[in-house]
Amino acid sequence: MAWNIRELMKMCKFLLLAILFLPHEVTSSVLTVNDRTENYILDTWLGSQESLKCAVQNHTREEELLWYREEGTVDLKSGNKINSSSVCVSSISEDDNGVTFTCKLQRNQSVSVSVVLNVIFPPILSGDDFQTVEEGSDVKLVCNVRSNPQAQMMWHRNSDILNLEKNHQVHQTSESLQLSITKVKKSDNGTYSCVANSSLQMETKDFHLIVKDRAVTVPKEPIIAACIVVFLTLCFGLIARRKRIMKLCIKNEDPQRETAL
Numbered sequence: 061m062a063w064n065i066r067e068l069m070k071m072c073k074f075l076l077l078a079i080l081f082l083p084h085e086v087t088s089s090v091l092t093v094n095d096r097t098e099n100y101i102l103d104t105w106l107g108s109q110e111s112l113k114c115a116v117q118n119h120t121r122e123e124e125l126l127w128y129r130e131e132g133t134v135d136l137k138s139g140n141k142i143n144s145s146s147v148c149v150s151s152i153s154e155d156d157n158g159v160t161f162t163c164k165l166q167r168n169q170s171v172s173v174s175v176v177l178n179v180i181f182p183p184i185l186s187g188d189d190f191q192t193v194e195e196g197s198d199v200k201l202v203c204n205v206r207s208n209p210q211a212q213m214m215w216h217r218n219s220d221i222l223n224l225e226k227n228h229q230v231h232q233t234s235e236s237l238q239l240s241i242t243k244v245k246k247s248d249n250g251t252y253s254c255v256a257n258s259s260l261q262m263e264t265k266d267f268h269l270i271v272k273d274r275a276v277t278v279p280k281e282p283i284i285a286a287c288i289v290v291f292l293t294l295c296f297g298l299i300a301r302r303k304r305i306m307k308l309c310i311k312n313e314d315p316q317r318e319t320a321l
């Protein structure tokens with residue numbers, strides 16, 4: 061009996077080990093991208109080209125590989141799938157910044173290595189260069205910015221830091237620098253420069269604000285009243301004329317009546 065229990069325990073131990081190690085051996089394949097086994101961030105530059113080589117290590121059989129750009133699969137040529145696979149990202153643009161490339165094992169897609177592109181580029185500024193606004197109304201100058209690393213942003217006027225007045229308000233987000241001006245004055249007319257200073261480069265964009273005279277506003281009520289008066293006059297005129305026309309007709313009828321008699 062004791063011998064049987066020993067045998068049983070041995071069997072159990074063996075089974076346990078088998079369960080622990082068998083699947084492990086099958087999935088022991090390890091992936092590398094450019095010889096790295098961990099996910100990583102790749103610093104790169106505008107217009108450059110990056111080659112990413114994915115390879116299986118310690119595999120016992122042929123392994124098919126998959127490449128993803130974000131969530132989408134990358135089309136791979138038939139000779140570029142087995143055991144190792146390379147993708148090339150060329151003429152890298154600002155839009156590639158933050159994009160993730162992932163190499164996966166086709167057989168077990170939880171085996172993967174990801175590379176996130178960190179595209180370094182100087183500040184790019186955009187916005188509405190010319191705005192014409194009536195004195196007394198509100199206006200917003202919006203300077204859109206894209207930059208990596210992030211730029212320090214500020215408004216300049218007459219080649220100096222903008223002296224914020226009571227009707228000025230500056231609002232900054234990671235995507236833009238805004239200047240809101242309420243009740244625009246004649247003295248707000250001029251050129252405002254959006255300045256972006258990153259560790260790479262300083263970039264400036266001019267925004268021209270043209271303040272025009274307040275348009276002479278014609279009050280609406282007297283115009284409407286005048287229209288009504290003109291309309292009524294015309295109506296009465298017509299009615300009066302109709303009476304006269306009717307009178308003429310009646311007059312014309314009279315002689316006929318006389319002849320009938």
Ligand SMILES: *[C@@H]1O[C@H](CO)[C@@H](O)[C@H](O)[C@H]1NC(C)=O
Pocket residue numbers: 090097117118
């Ligand atoms: C491959 O296997 C060898 C020996 O088992 C081990 O030393 C090495 O670290 C493994 N390589 C990887 C990338 O896991």
Ligand SMILES: *[C@@H]1O[C@H](CO)[C@@H](O)[C@H](O)[C@H]1NC(C)=O
Pocket residue numbers: 119120121122123142143
């Ligand atoms: C892939 O690797 C396996 C195991 O090392 C090997 O048998 C097979 O020939 C390789 N195939 C290619 C196309 O390199």
Ligand SMILES: *[C@@H]1O[C@H](CO)[C@@H](O)[C@H](O)[C@H]1NC(C)=O
Pocket residue numbers: 083087168169170171
């Ligand atoms: C897939 O690989 C992961 C990580 O190596 C492993 O934990 C998991 O058991 C594997 N799944 C299958 C179905 O082989």
Ligand SMILES: *[C@@H]1O[C@H](CO)[C@@H](O)[C@H](O)[C@H]1NC(C)=O
Pocket residue numbers: 249250251268269270271
């Ligand atoms: C208003 O600003 C514009 C743009 O800077 C400039 O061209 C124009 O001469 C200015 N007008 C006046 C009256 O200051």
Ligand SMILES: *[C@@H]1O[C@H](CO)[C@@H](O)[C@H](O)[C@H]1NC(C)=O
Pocket residue numbers: 257258259262
């Ligand atoms: C721009 O930033 C650099 C350091 O990053 C600094 O030396 C320089 O004075 C800044 N320029 C302006 C106009 O703020």
